Amino acid sequence: MSLISLKDVQFSYGDTPILHGVSLDLQQGESLGILGESGSGKSTILRLMLGLTRPGSGVVTADGSPLDTRSRARMQAHRRFAQPVFQDPYTSLDPRMKVRRILIEPHAALDLPGDAGAEAARVLEAVSLPADSLERYPRAFSGGQRQRIAIARALIARPRVLLADEPVSALDLATKVRVIELLTELSREITLVLVSHDIAIVAALCPRMIVLQQGRIVEAGKTAEILRAPQHPYTQRLLASLQHMPVETP
Amino acid sequence: MSLLEVKDLRVHGPARELVHGISFSVEPGERLGLVGESGSGKSLTAMSTVGLLAHGLRAEGSVLLDGQQVIGKPDRALVPLRGPVAAVVFQDPRSALDPLMKLGEQLAHPIRRRAKREGRSLSATALRAEQLRWLDRVSIADPERILTSWPHEVSGGQRQRIAIAMALACGPRLLIADEPTTALDVTTQAEVLDLLDTLARDEGLALLFISHDLPVVARITDRVIVMQQGRAVEEGPVHQVFTRPRDAYTQGLVAAAQQLEAAVRGMQ
Ligand SMILES: Nc1ncnc2c1ncn2[C@@H]1O[C@H](COP(=O)(O)OP(=O)(O)OP(=O)(O)O)[C@@H](O)[C@H]1O
Ligand SMILES: Nc1ncnc2c1ncn2[C@@H]1O[C@H](COP(=O)(O)OP(=O)(O)OP(=O)(O)O)[C@@H](O)[C@H]1O
Ligand SMILES: [Mg+2]
Ligand SMILES: [Mg+2]
Numbered sequence: 001m002s003l004i005s006l007k008d009v010q011f012s013y014g015d016t017p018i019l020h021g022v023s024l025d026l027q028q029g030e031s032l033g034i035l036g037e038s039g040s041g042k043s044t045i046l047r048l049m050l051g052l053t054r055p056g057s058g059v060v061t062a063d064g065s066p067l068d069t070r071s072r073a074r075m076q077a078h079r080r081f082a083q084p085v086f087q088d089p090y091t092s093l094d095p096r097m098k099v100r101r102i103l104i105e106p107h108a109a110l111d112l113p114g115d116a117g118a119e120a121a122r123v124l125e126a127v128s129l130p131a132d133s134l135e136r137y138p139r140a141f142s143g144g145q146r147q148r149i150a151i152a153r154a155l156i157a158r159p160r161v162l163l164a165d166e167p168v169s170a171l172d173l174a175t176k177v178r179v180i181e182l183l184t185e186l187s188r189e190i191t192l193v194l195v196s197h198d199i200a201i202v203a204a205l206c207p208r209m210i211v212l213q214q215g216r217i218v219e220a221g222k223t224a225e226i227l228r229a230p231q232h233p234y235t236q237r238l239l240a241s242l243q244h245m246p247v248e249t250p
Numbered sequence: 251m252s253l254l255e256v257k258d259l260r261v262h263g264p265a266r267e268l269v270h271g272i273s274f275s276v277e278p279g280e281r282l283g284l285v286g287e288s289g290s291g292k293s294l295t296a297m298s299t300v301g302l303l304a305h306g307l308r309a310e311g312s313v314l315l316d317g318q319q320v321i322g323k324p325d326r327a328l329v330p331l332r333g334p335v336a337a338v339v340f341q342d343p344r345s346a347l348d349p350l351m352k353l354g355e356q357l358a359h360p361i362r363r364r365a366k367r368e369g370r371s372l373s374a375t376a377l378r379a380e381q382l383r384w385l386d387r388v389s390i391a392d393p394e395r396i397l398t399s400w401p402h403e404v405s406g407g408q409r410q411r412i413a414i415a416m417a418l419a420c421g422p423r424l425l426i427a428d429e430p431t432t433a434l435d436v437t438t439q440a441e442v443l444d445l446l447d448t449l450a451r452d453e454g455l456a457l458l459f460i461s462h463d464l465p466v467v468a469r470i471t472d473r474v475i476v477m478q479q480g481r482a483v484e485e486g487p488v489h490q491v492f493t494r495p496r497d498a499y500t501q502g503l504v505a506a507a508q509q510l511e512a513a514v515r516g517m518q
Contacts, residue, residue, distance in 0.1 A: 013403070016395065038407025038438045039391065087406040087433065091344050139304065140263075143341045143429065144288030144462075166406070169432040170341070172288040172462045173506040197435045200510040203517055227517040239518070241436040243465035245507055248493040 001028045002061070003161050003191055004049050004082065009058035011044060018044050019215045021058070026161065031192035033202030033223060035238065036212030042195045043087055045212075046163045049193065051078050063160075080110050083154040085147075087165035087195075092150055093138040099124075099149055100134040107156050123152040128178055143170040151179065155186070162186070165195045180204050199242065203227060211235045251317055253278045253424050253456050254299055254336070259311040259321075261294045261303065261480075269294050270480045271311070276424060281450060281457040283467040283488060285503070286477030292460045293341055295477070296426050299458070300336050301328040316423070333360065334367060337422035339430045341460075343413040347401040353412055354397030357381050360419040367421075384415040389441040407433040414442065418449065424456045425449075431466060443470050464507040468492050476500045 004026045011019040019041045026032050034042050047053045048060050051069045060067045063081050068074050086092040093102060103120040106112075112119070124133060127148035138146055147170045154162055162183075168176045183192060183205055196202055202209055203223055211219040211232065218232040230236045252275040261269035269291040276282050284292045298309040301320045313320040316335045320328060332338070337360075340346050348356060361380045365372040372380075385393035388411035396404060396412070404412070410433040417425060425446070431439045443466070449455040461467050467474060467488060474491050476484040476499065484497040495501045 036435065038411075038433065038435050039405045043405060088342065088344060091342075142289040142293060166433065170288070170429060170462070172286065172290075173464070173503055173510070175288050176462070177506060197433070197439070199436070200514045203514055224517055227514070237437055238435065241440045242514070243436070243440070243463070243469050245465050245504070245511055246468045246489050246492050 002026065003028050003063065004193075005061045006045070006048065006055075007059045007061070009048060009055040009060065011041075011048065011053070011055050017215065019048075019055075022215075022217055023058075024210060024217065024220070026191060026193060028160075028191055029187075030208050031187050031194065031206045033206030033209035034193065034195045034212060035197070035199065035202060035209060037214070037234070040212040041215045042212055043165055046084065046165055046193065046195060049161075049163055050082060050084050051075055076110070079106075080112070080157055081159060082161040082163055083157045083159035085150050085154045085162065085164040085167045093146060093153075095138055098135055098137055102138070102149065103134075103153055103156055106153060110157055112157060119156050120152075123155045126155060126182055127152045128175065144172060144175055147171060148175070148179070159190060161193065162190050163193045166197070167194070168196070168201055169198065176201075199227070199239070211238070252276060252314070253280075253316060254458070255312075255314040256295075256299060257312040257314075259295065259298055259309060259313060261291065261298055262308045262310065264306050268307070268480055269298070272475075272477075272480075272482050274475055274482070274485065276456050276458060278423060279450060279454040279456055280473070281459065281471040283471035283474035284458065284460045284477060285462065285464065285467055285474060286483075287479065287499075288462075290477040291480045292477055293428055296338070296428055296458060296460060300332055300338055300426065301325065302338065333363060333420035333422060335422060336424040336426055337417035337420040339410075339413050339417045339425070339427040341428040343406075343409040343433070344401065346413040346416065347409065349401050351401075352397070353399050353401060353404065354381055356401075357384060357397070357412065357416055357419065360416050364419065364421045380419070384419050385412075387418075387445055388412070388415045389438050390415075405433075407435070407438065410434065411438075411442065418445075423454070424458065426458045428460045429462070430459075431461070431463070439466070446470060464492060464504070465511070476503065 002025055006022050006024050009022045036042055051067050054069050104116045107116040129148055168179050194206055206223055209223045210217050213234045219235045254276040257273050258271045260271050297303050299313050309321050315331055382393050390396055459471050471488050474488040475482050478499045484500045492504055495504045
């Protein structure tokens, strides 16, 4: 079943064209990784999928029908359907709200079932943050801790699709592995769209991937196949630029 | 004399001590990495060295930056050190950028300050040339557009590179970089690391480099400190620490990095 699709989407900021004829289809259970050059339009694709912005031409379809960003009711339903984790965990958390309110507010705003307090505790535990985090403000957390708060806030809606922009980039390896495990577990119920520069994360979580360069998809397909035999020169260059752990020299 | 000498640095939070006595030094031209658990105190340690701790936090111990004591000094006394001696790339690139000022204007500030310090006059044409040169050095493809953009009008990785350009344009002897390449694709990242290499080699730039990305730390630093729960648990040459870790926490960290890498290699 198709969850979200983009069909021949063009997008510009003012006179600057950003996306050129992007088409993709997110199938349930087939998490999608988006890799690509900085500035190539990855976050813009997520914004289109979230309905935060409209394509210049082409169609964004979600949950079976075109996404009408002007309809309040449709957007409310869409927020239950698809939740974001933004690239900048600092700025996406309201500094005046305690974590409790950050988590409980979407629960109320989206009219979600269940007890908000219990749900807040559930998601906090899911991202390995202590329960007393609820009474603290975002500024009292480290970079990686804030990133986990942002993930917790997205999870509270129990969305069908999680659109995550570099969700683990600020995490240490142990936490990263835990979050990957968490996302893997969730990906049975939630399909991910994962923007990441970290090829290992995409490989671990996403059976399919696309590679974006200057607003165009230059490669798309099964992650395992692309990693084994990248076709496009840009993808080849990307894989060749990976840094490696030092090895013991005898 | 060390460029930076930290002795028994402690950072106190409102409720408890967050960094429990850390000591290290950075020599001119030396490149030191800081790795470790999320929340272990890496950013607090880095911010303490330039007196930029957030409100409500207090540093104790000794931090000598270019021979001058930082701890206990009023902000006024530290301003002359920030820029020419040590410049910072913050973990959150947005905090370095003024949301209400176009990026070109923001980048002009450090360029003007440096010219003034060095007694150079700077024509409008020369300023523009320097702005473009810095954006080019951090691999920004369309510098003309970026200069006239607002911070919210550029991508995460572009913001991060502008923050790096602004810090380097100060002409510092020490660059403190807190997760400076997290938002960059690996090819752009490699270009930025090459730039830091060049500056280290040609201008003797020293680095305090914080990252969770062990291969990147191995690539760019000489020596590394591993932190856990507010303490340094291991320190040594980066190659040695990453190939023969002694501390149990470091061993786990290195093993996890190797496993991730093996997983990707297994698919290739
Ligand atoms: N509000 C805006 N106004 C004008 N241009 C913008 C705006 N937002 C982004 N851009 C430009 O659109 C292009 C695509 O941006 P986007 O944020 O989608 O890139 P990205 O692939 O997510 O990059 P990164 O990996 O650096 O986060 C960039 O060149 C950026 O400068
Ligand atoms: N302003 C503050 N008030 C209270 N506690 C704080 C504050 N800033 C940081 N802390 C706490 O201090 C500890 C160390 O934070 P720091 O930001 O130095 O961690 P870090 O090692 O940089 O982590 P990360 O890798 O996640 O960025 C964390 O437990 C954090 O919650
Ligand atoms: Mg982005
Ligand atoms: Mg930090």
